[in-house]
Amino acid sequence: xxxxAAKASPKPGSPTAKKPKPAGAYSRLVSAKAWAADKLARKSxxxxxxxxxxxxxxxxxxxxxxxxxxxxxxxxxTIDQKGDAEGAVPLQLVVDSAQKRYQKHKLFPKGRxxxxxxxxxxxxxxxxxxxxxPGSGSQRIRRCK
Numbered sequence: 001x002x003x004x005a006a007k008a009s010p011k012p013g014s015p016t017a018k019k020p021k022p023a024g025a026y027s028r029l030v031s032a033k034a035w036a037a038d039k040l041a042r043k044s045x046x047x048x049x050x051x052x053x054x055x056x057x058x059x060x061x062x063x064x065x066x067x068x069x070x071x072x073x074x075x076x077x078t079i080d081q082k083g084d085a086e087g088a089v090p091l092q093l094v095v096d097s098a099q100k101r102y103q104k105h106k107l108f109p110k111g112r113x114x115x116x117x118x119x120x121x122x123x124x125x126x127x128x129x130x131x132x133x134p135g136s137g138s139q140r141i142r143r144c145k
Contacts, residue, residue: 026052026053026122026125026126026131026132027052027125027126027128027131027144028052028053028057028126029052029057029128030050030052030056030057030058030126030127031056031057031058033056033058034048034050034056034057034058037058038050041062042065045064045065045066046062046063046064046065047062047063047064047065047068047123048061048062049061049062049063049119049120049122049123050122050123050126050127051122051123051126052125052126057126059119059122059123063116063119063120064107066107067107067108067116068120068123070102070105070107071098071102071113071116071117071120072120072124074094074097074098074101074102074117075094075098075117075120075121075124075130075141076124076129076130076143078093078094078097078098079094079130079141079142079143080143083142086133086142087142087143088133088140088141088142089140089141089142090138090139090140091118091121091138091139091140091141092138092139094117094121094141095113095114095117095118098113098116098117099112099113099114099117121141125141128144129143129144130142130143130144131143131144
């Protein structure tokens with residue numbers, strides 16, 4: 001059986017090229033279904049991770065409540081302490097500082113925090129606690145106004 005020919009990626013600017021999502025797409029309101037799922041997850045020590053770009057605002061998985069609260073606090077504290085005139089920080093700064101600070105923490109036995117920080121950041125966008133700074137090149141975040 002022959003494989004179908006691979007399709008070439010569309011050129012930037014062409015009508016079929018993938019367009020970046022507007023900054024507000026990451027902080028749309030999530031559904032009541034998502035909030036109910038989160039409430040139920042929290043009863044068992046978990047947090048349902050929200051993602052405003054997914055159906056009903058749910059990514060479909062949970063995270064340990066203690067891990068979530070620790071990383072959430074770190075993200076917000078880093079924004080408050082290291083934010084520029086706009087109150088924004090580079091996401092990579094948040095990731096790197098979390099990695100350095102918590103790599104030996106008992107809640108993260110494997111010592112890898114990149115995904116925990118990024119998933120928690122996406123969740124905080126959906127909960128409208130933080131937002132992406134539009135047009136900033138590499139991703140920068142700040143508290144919602």
